Amino acid sequence: MAAVHLKPELADRIGENYLNAPREALPPPQGTDAVLVLTQALVARRRRRMRDVLVLVLVLVAGLVAIPYSFAFLFGWGALWLFWSLAFASRQLWTGAPRKPRADEEETSIIGLVSTLAFFVGWLSYTWIGVRVSTTLAGLSTSADDGFGTGSAESTTSAPWAVAVLLPVLLFVLCAVAIFAVLLLDKWVTRHLIASGGNRTPVGTNSVVAKLADSLIAGVTRRHSALLEDVARKGDESSVLPHAGWHAFVGHGHRVNAWTLPLVLRARDRTERTPTLHPRELYSAVTSELHSMQDSDLLTPSRRLRELRVSPQIVVNTENLHRNWHTPTAQALLSRDNGLPVSDVDQETMDLLVDEDLEWVRHFQRTSVLSWNSDLLVSTLFNIGCDDRTLYLEWNAYCLYPMAPRYRLRGVAGNSTREVAATALLEFCQLLGSIAWRWRTLLGSLPHRRITSEGSGEVRSIRELAADEECVNEFQDLDGQRHITLLQERTLSAVRNHLVERGFSTEALEEQATRIINNTTNNFHGSQFLGAQNFGANGTATAVPTSSTATHGPGRESG
Structure with missing residues (x-):
């Protein structure tokens, strides 16, 4: 059960396998609770898409708020990536070594970690310089006004400078906090779904988390009710x-x-x-x-x-x-x-x-x-x-x-507040490195991508997909x-x-x-x-x- 939530590629393969399969050619369950596994796989896909939409929208808003710095950072990071590709990564083109797809929901990305930390360090420096420049300009403006005998308007003159500097900073911080809140809530919902197994509510679960998890399951069950009923009727003992x-x-x-x-x-x-x-x-x-x-x-x-x-x-x-x-x-x-x-x-x-x-x-x-x-x-x-x-x-x-051993994940997801918060913080610190695969997750959900996906129409059992x-x-x-x-x-x-x-x-x-x-x-x-x-x-x-x-x-x- 944990594998379909922590291994995105497995959940996608199970979901596409059943959604693309003709209704008359559904695979046998082979001793697995096919309805439960399929439901949880579809729930995991739905949860990831909702999370990634929110994260990408918030990242876009944060980038627009700090648009001068965002452009400068993208230009510098792009130049560095181009240099690295020409100097080192070209070996991959000659050897034909394939890139490994993202297989783990909570894997650590060194590139994502470095790029995100570099972005925030640069943003803090950019903000500090902006505050100093704004303060200096405000002081010069105030001195000029005093020379003309308008010192009584000091607060009125400096207020626009303060708003111009602090408002983007405040919006950027709010976006960052909102992104972390989305990631933290996603981790809690994931732990709830893994612990419950779709059948019972874990002890000590937050009511908000439980309601979100139940709404995800209810939405998937309602949308795919006909498919789940056909899967439930499918048995192993058939000729x-x-x-x-x-x-x-x-x-x-x-x-x-x-x-x-x-x-x-x-x-x-x-x-x-x-x-x-x-x-x-x-x-x-x-x-x-x-x-x-x-x-x-x-x-x-x-x-x-x-x-x-x-x-x-x-x-x-x-x-x-x-x-x-x-x-x-x-x-x-x-x-x-x-x-x-x-x-x-x-x-x-x-x-x-x-x-x-x-x-x-x-x-x-x-x-x-x-x-x-x-x-x-x-x-x-x-x-x-x-x-x-x-x-x-x-x-x-x-x-x-x-x-496969990579799908045997009993007890790997920590449920304590400290472990969940640490996992969410680690994913937040890798935010920029996750933009590409979050975008691919959304593109993969488009109807034309599902229809033209490789292996469309090929049916395998859940046991085969995990073997x-x-x-x-x-x-x-x-x-x-x-x-x-x-x-x-x-x-x-x-x-x-x-x-x-x-x-x-x-x-x-x-x-x-x-x-x-x-x-x-x-x-x-x-x-x-x-x-x-x-x-x-x-x-x-x-x-x-x-x-x-x-x-x-x-x-x-x-x-």
Whole structure:
């Protein structure tokens, strides 16, 4: 809960993910309270925008009040920045090193701290010089008036000088105090939202802070009530998985292994006629084989195979689902109440999709193993295609990595008055360094920016958005490889045994299965581990380092 308030990029990603997602392709919650997390993410975005609007307006007013000094400071700071960019920062242009975006709500900016302190020190000097000059001019004016015998008008003559000097100073100080008050109130509201978790009011909370927090939540709930209701109806236990965009298997994480196997079917006895192979029977054989692993307590640590789950999965492309709404398959997948995809289908529809896959709706056999206190999820998705002469197997392995450490923020936000005031003061002292990202926050909320944002239409679950790009430790890495390897071996074994029972030759299958086992890649932790036969002193393969982006893509495919 703290992460969506203290990590702006996470709140923005969650908010845009759900706001841009088609209503029929909302991601599964995957054990999270999706309604609460989404509500708090939208509240955090709304809170930041309101805060940044007030801060930018007050900064603009303060700059206009001290406009001569503001122009001089901007000119000097711009010249210094230009010199620094030409002398030092040009290296970044040659090396192509990307700038890191702002990821923490309360991170310290050295440049912002230095520039803000320099501005205030310069402003104090400018004000002191202005007061001295005004006092001197007022004194000279008074002396001149005395020489003409108008000494009785001294107070009247000096009053305009005092007003001209003190009024801008007073307005500037009031703007600075107002900015600090906005930042301080924002910190209190943030702490209240984190502590309450959206469900209960923390003890000792100021009534003003509580009312502001409640009004933010009420505003978000009222504006996005339809979306939140649809998210609340979305469940994990469903056999239909709708998707939009490129990523088809929403909630499963990164693909770490993939292979395909085409096999020409031949009878074991070449004098006999080739038997008939039915996909449903082969799926049933694989399911029985995988279920038998649930009793294998010694195969994996902590007896994780007891939690192995095998179930059918219908993956639907929502765009083409509505495009083909008139077909019997689409009618079976669309709810008659609201026109959204159903969560489950009857056995007749399931059998129809097994026997004849369509391009926009496909049947997979999903197998998953959850481990490490539900932090690590390994899933495989298996598809079968066959006719009288050819069998085609498609197998994909996905890993949903643990939540990134930067999002585990239990207890990091201090709630005492001293801690909140210190945090607000630190942000105030970095004010000038925050103008750029506050402006970007406002620009990012514009409708055209939301529509044309990168990745628009790509849907991910909250668990995927918060996941890391690798395992936390080597044991998790090894366990993930173990689970994938075991599922792969038993799947191929089940296919072989079923073909033997049906009277098919398995010689070609065994050759291709050996090649798959030896050559396919499990892409974990930024390295590629090649095959089950590569371990041990006599192994010939090594761990091949890959780039940081390799974790996102599949391993080397075999087919």
